[in-house]
Amino acid sequence: xxxxxxxxxxxxxxxxxxxxxxxxxxxxxxxxxxxxxxxxxxxxxxxxxxxxxxxxxxxxxxxxxxxxxxxxxxxxxxxxxxxxxxxxxxxxxxxxxxxxxxxxxxxxxxxxxxxxxxxxxxxxxxxxxxxxxxxxxxxxxxxxxxxxxxxxxxxxxxxxxxxxxxxxxxxxxxxxxxxxxxxxxxxxxxxxxxxxxxxxxxxxxxxxxxxxxxxxxxxxxxxxxxxxxxxxxxxxxxxxxxxxxxxxxxxxxxxxxxxxxxxxxxxxxxxxxxxxxxxxxxxxxxxxxxxxxxxxxxxxxxxxxxxxxxxxxxxxxxxxxxxxxxxxxxxxxxxxxxxxxxxxxxxxxxxxxxxxxxxxxxxxxxxxxxxxxxxxxxxxxxxxxxxxxxxxxxxxxxxxxxxxxxxxxxxxxxxxxxxxxxxxxxxxxxxxxxxxxxxxxxxxxxxxxxxxxxxxxxxxxxxxxxxxxxxxxxxxxxxxxxxxxxxxxxxxxxxxxxxxxxxxxxxxxxxxxxxxxxxxxxxxxxxxxxxxxxxxxxxxxxxxxxxxxxxxxxxxxxxxxxxxxxxxxxxxxxxxxxxxxxxxxxxxxxxxxxxxxxxxxxxxxxxxxxxxxxxxxxxxxxxxxxxxxxxxxxxxxxxxxxxxxxxxxxxxxxxxxxxxxxxxxxxxxxxxxxxxxxxxxxxxxxxxxxxxxxxxxxxxxxxxxxxxxxxxxxxxxxxxxxxxxxxxxxxxxxxxxxxxxxxxxxxxxxxxxxxxxxxxxxxxx
Amino acid sequence: xxxxxxxxxxxxxxxxxxxxxxxxxxxxxxxxxxxxxxxxxxxxxxxxxxxxxxxxxxxxxxxxxxxxxxxxxxxxxxxxxxxxxxxxxxxxxxxxxxxxxxxxxxxxxxxxxxxxxxxxxxxxxxxxxxxxxxxxxxxxxxxxxxxxxxxxxxxxxxxxxxxxxx
Numbered sequence: 061x062x063x064x065x066x067x068x069x070x071x072x073x074x075x076x077x078x079x080x081x082x083x084x085x086x087x088x089x090x091x092x093x094x095x096x097x098x099x100x101x102x103x104x105x106x107x108x109x110x111x112x113x114x115x116x117x118x119x120x121x122x123x124x125x126x127x128x129x130x131x132x133x134x135x136x137x138x139x140x141x142x143x144x145x146x147x148x149x150x151x152x153x154x155x156x157x158x159x160x161x162x163x164x165x166x167x168x169x170x171x172x173x174x175x176x177x178x179x180x181x182x183x184x185x186x187x188x189x190x191x192x193x194x195x196x197x198x199x200x201x202x203x204x205x206x207x208x209x210x211x212x213x214x215x216x217x218x219x220x221x222x223x224x225x226x227x228x229x230x231x232x233x234x235x236x237x238x239x240x241x242x243x244x245x246x247x248x249x250x251x252x253x254x255x256x257x258x259x260x261x262x263x264x265x266x267x268x269x270x271x272x273x274x275x276x277x278x279x280x281x282x283x284x285x286x287x288x289x290x291x292x293x294x295x296x297x298x299x300x301x302x303x304x305x306x307x308x309x310x311x312x313x314x315x316x317x318x319x320x321x322x323x324x325x326x327x328x329x330x331x332x333x334x335x336x337x338x339x340x341x342x343x344x345x346x347x348x349x350x351x352x353x354x355x356x357x358x359x360x361x362x363x364x365x366x367x368x369x370x371x372x373x374x375x376x377x378x379x380x381x382x383x384x385x386x387x388x389x390x391x392x393x394x395x396x397x398x399x400x401x402x403x404x405x406x407x408x409x410x411x412x413x414x415x416x417x418x419x420x421x422x423x424x425x426x427x428x429x430x431x432x433x434x435x436x437x438x439x440x441x442x443x444x445x446x447x448x449x450x451x452x453x454x455x456x457x458x459x460x461x462x463x464x465x466x467x468x469x470x471x472x473x474x475x476x477x478x479x480x481x482x483x484x485x486x487x488x489x490x491x492x493x494x495x496x497x498x499x500x501x502x503x504x505x506x507x508x509x510x511x512x513x514x515x516x517x518x519x520x521x522x523x524x525x526x527x528x529x530x531x532x533x534x535x536x537x538x539x540x541x542x543x544x545x546x547x548x549x550x551x552x553x554x555x556x557x558x559x560x561x562x563x564x565x566x567x568x569x570x571x572x573x574x575x576x577x578x579x580x581x582x583x584x585x586x587x588x589x590x591x592x593x594x595x596x597x598x599x600x601x602x603x604x605x606x607x608x609x610x611x612x613x614x615x616x617x618x619x620x621x622x623x624x625x626x627x628x629x630x631x632x633x634x635x636x637x638x639x640x641x642x643x644x645x646x647x648x649x650x651x652x653x654x655x656x657x658x659x660x661x662x663x664x665x666x667x668x669x670x671x672x673x674x675x676x677x678x679x680x681x682x683x684x685x686x687x688x689x690x691x692x693x694x695x696x697x698x699x700x701x702x703x704x705x706x707x708x709x710x711x712x713x714x715x716x717x718x719x720x721x722x723x724x725x726x727x728x729x730x731x732x733x734x735x736x737x738x739x740x741x742x743x744x745x746x747x748x749x750x751x752x753x754x755x756x757x758x759x760x761x762x763x764x765x766x767x768x769x770x771x772x773x774x775x776x777x778x779x780x781x782x783x784x785x786x787x788x789x790x791x792x793x794x795x796x797x798x799x800x801x802x803x804x805x806x807x808x809x810x811x812x813x814x815x816x817x818x819x820x821x822x823x824x825x
Numbered sequence: 826x827x828x829x830x831x832x833x834x835x836x837x838x839x840x841x842x843x844x845x846x847x848x849x850x851x852x853x854x855x856x857x858x859x860x861x862x863x864x865x866x867x868x869x870x871x872x873x874x875x876x877x878x879x880x881x882x883x884x885x886x887x888x889x890x891x892x893x894x895x896x897x898x899x900x901x902x903x904x905x906x907x908x909x910x911x912x913x914x915x916x917x918x919x920x921x922x923x924x925x926x927x928x929x930x931x932x933x934x935x936x937x938x939x940x941x942x943x944x945x946x947x948x949x950x951x952x953x954x955x956x957x958x959x960x961x962x963x964x965x966x967x968x969x970x971x972x973x974x975x976x977x978x979x980x981x982x983x984x985x986x987x988x989x990x991x
Contacts, residue, residue, distance in 0.1 A: 077926035080934030081918055081941060083869020083909035090868040265969050267873045267881050267935040316871070316935030317969050348874045544933025544970045711929035711975075718972030719932060745874035753973040754964035760974060 067556035067563045068774050071710045074549040075568055076314070076542060085314045088286040089345060091273045097126055099334050099344035100174035102164040102181050103353060104156035107190035107422035107738050108203060111152050111183070114164060118180040124173035127337040128181065129165040129330065137333075138300050141325040145213030145226070145233055147206065148388040148425070150300070150329040155188070157205045157387035158422050159739065160353025167334040167342050190422040192738030194361055194382045197231040197421045204230050205387060205420045213389075216519075220474045222667040224397065233385060234393040234418045236400040238667055240472055241411035245375045249367030253448050257440040258805040260732035261359040261384065262723075263352050263743075264429060265750050268316020270354060271345040274331035281332055282309045288322045288541055289581030294573045296325055301332065312571040315543040319723075320428035321355050322543070323391060323581065352743030356733055357429035358395055359384040362440035364403070372454055374463045376411040379403045381436065383426070385418035390427035392418040398513065399433030401667065405441040406471065406482055406512045406677070407463040423735060428583065430723060434513035434785045439806065442509040442789035447802060456793060457490060457508060464510075467769065471514070471672065474665035478675050479769040479777065480703040485679040486510060488763055492699045493681035498797075503686045504696075507793025511680065511785025515778045516673025517584035520659065523577035524594035526555050526602045527653035530641040532626025534559055534599075537569040539579025540591045545780050546712030547587040551595045553708045554773045558599035560623040577655070585778030588708065589674045589771055593658035596773040601654025606637070609652070613640050674771050678702050678782030680721070680790035682757075686798045691814025693795055698725060700787065701763040705770025705777035716780040717762045724787025726751040730807050838898045842867070843911025849898075857893040857901055858882045861908060869909040869938050880966030883939035884908045890946045890965070909938035912945065920986035921945050930979030932970030939966050944980050953984055
């Protein structure tokens with residue numbers, strides 16, 4: 061092999077840099093069509109009520125109004141949507157289940173006219189008992205959000221030790237269970253500890269709102285949408301509107317942030333139906349306030365019971381997680397599966413038993429959120445490890461290292477091996493923090509935690525196409541959506557590396573379901589390890605076709621040739637390709653193309669029916685100072701580290717790791733959707749606090765690891781979620797190190813910390 | 826007043842946008858954000874919270890960074906408005922924009938036009954800003970993606986580029 065500059069591992073600006081810094085990047089929010097109308101939705105003011113009458117006659121008379129959509133307009137449609145469970149109506153039909161539940165919608169010449177019409181829709185409700193949280197929903201005799209016949213749903217196939225059940229008890233739509241090893245080990249445990257943790261919920265707060273422009277005139281439905289999964293969205297739209305998928309086209313411009321929120325139907329069904337009713341294109345763009353009523357992270361209550369030997373060897377862990385799924389199931393069953401599966405953490409156990417239930421409450425529906433159940437699970441799991449270490453008089457670092465699984469060791473029987481050296485990462489973070497030499501200044505302390513999730517997703521087929529024109533310009537086309545994570549840059553670098561061309565010669569095609577190769581979705585940090593493999597295979601096929609062509613032309617074997625900057629090297633001579641292509645295909649040109657397909661193989665031996673593609677690990681360390689007078693926690697230093705195996709672009713990786721860590725930091729200290737008496741009281745930008753630059757810890761360090769064991773192209777792994785996952789536990793662990801006080805409920809507000817300090821210092825009663 | 830009546834009352838706004846004089850007749854209740862995006866097609870100015878909190882729509886009004894969602898169009902009559910579109914020179918990114926590209930001070934890009942304008946104003950007032958000044962200024966806009974460190978790096982780099990080109 062001849063040495064040539066490697067495209068992979070670049071520090072060059074991202075492919076989308078120029079468009080984004082100049083403001084030229086086009087998002088769905090910027091799309092307009094001639095004659096376009098604007099949609100607005102009437103939302104329920106009640107958490108739970110029966111819908112008695114909906115009268116839109118007065119609204120239809122408002123100047124500029126073209127149509128009002130109510131439950132009477134759903135004829136001929138399969139008008140409920142959802143992931144595993146089809147339970148969410150386009151507009152309410154018989155009852156509303158949370159404040160903000162859509163009841164009717166208007167299409168008008170302007171948003172102002174639409175809003176004026178909404179105020180004239182007369183709705184009569186019969187208010188029912190609300191079930192504002194998990195405890196209320198599970199209480200004896202609680203009101204049921206879905207009484208009687210349950211919405212239809214499916215349980216996907218599971219492998220060894222895993223199972224799930226739909227609607228196992230009132231207000232529980234799905235329960236995932238996992239068990240391995242004999243429960244007899246509990247008898248051998250010298251210590252058994254049981255603790256309960258509470259996890260608060262956040263809003264995704266993507267800056268580009270949920271937005272769709274739909275044109276459903278004629279026989280086709282064409283949408284431009286801010287979505288992370290265009291192909292499943294196409295399938296769902298086709299099902300709901302009872303048309304073939306070939307009649308639906310989903311176009312995805314740049315997406316202004318997703319963080320998990322932008323999956324499946326959100327603003328699309330209302331926009332499409334109003335477009336059908338009016339014969340005009342319709343834009344449906346939610347406000348930030350409406351976003352708070354559309355989707356959130358899952359709040360959770362997590363009970364963890366851990367048994368171990370006197371020397372600190374872990375034996376058994378049993379856990380019970382209750383996720384607050386909100387009023388509709390959305391992605392909750394999938395989140396439950398992941399939270400329930402991941403809660404043992406990357407440690408050796410002889411016995412694990414876990415269950416995770418999705419509890420329906422009369423609040424904003426919860427769904428996918430960066431971390432996807434792992435943030436909840438790790439909050440409990442990694443907090444309890446520190447609590448146990450302190451009860452046993454051990455250093456939490458030592459207790460972790462004693463029990464961590466080794467590189468290559470399967471997470472659970474039938475699983476893939478863990479593809480990061482966990483101790484290596486922990487040592488890096490501990491060293492950066494100065495953990496081992498930490499002093500004992502009053503009210504100052506340090507904590508560590510390891511975030512852990514199976515990345516890459518299961519059952520994720522990904523296809524890619526790479527084509528190269530006569531002059532060596534490369535076009536990469538996939539269904540992976542650029543939502544800010546840098547996937548377009550990373551995939552272009554994979555193709556550049558395989559084809560031996562400079563990265564600036566590679567471009568990424570806009571995503572549109574009619575023309576882009578199929579993909580399951582942009583989620584689960586799967587871009588590099590799943591789609592990256594498909595792009596690599598496609599580029600290799602394109603390369604092989606170029607080499608076969610050139611070998612035929614030069615009268616040699618393809619194996620004698622190597623691509624070099626759009627020429628072929630035969631022994632010491634480089635033959636430029638453009639004249640060869642022109643000689644054979646003429647001056648008009650030609651494109652070599654390759655297709656790639658990747659899907660991790662299924663296995664019934666693996667608990668989730670397919671071995672995990674890669675393990676996304678986030679290591680974190682925090683140094684804090686706690687004010688004993690106020691309970692205020694100041695994070696003096698935050699260290700976050702992920703292992704991307706090998707970085708395609710170092711700027712992209714650093715940005716993903718720091719952004720995810722700061723999201724975890726907000727969750728740890730202050731960011732939460734606050735409900736009082738079942739009502740969301742801070743569902744708007746002014747009252748809902750996300751981290752700002754002024755909130756940054758005095759020292760915030762990210763350490764990107766490239767351990768090189770990843771299954772993606774050139775040893776890469778995924779990124780973007782791992783460093784969010786351990787932050788809250790690392791900070792709570794540092795607070796305990798500083799003060800001896802333990803907070804088990806997020807966020808770590810001064811009030812909670814202050815109470816915990818009082819409990820820790822007052823004598824036990 | 827109903828939306829209809831407000832729309833019926835139209836006013837004329839005489840404003841300079843990115844160095845070009847514009848005269849627009851708009852309903853009295855039009856905000857600057859809508860004037861720029863809907864009337865002038867300047868979609869580089871981003872709409873997000875529309876409550877003057879997130880700063881995605883930040884423009885400079887007579888040099889002062891302002892959330893254009895929270896300013897009526899009539900109030901910029903006679904003013905100069907600078908937007909992200911005016912930061913490029915002959916189609917090529919200006920120094921602040923190049924710094925954000927080079928340092929990776931963006932991800933989804935939705936806050937970026939506002940951050941670029943905020944940085945432009947900051948560096949006019951403090952050509953060599955301290956870390957503290959950068960954090961304080963940048964704290965008026967929200968970025969949900971980056972964790973801010975790479976934005977702060979971008980601001981310092983922009984200061985260098987502007988000095989080098991002075």
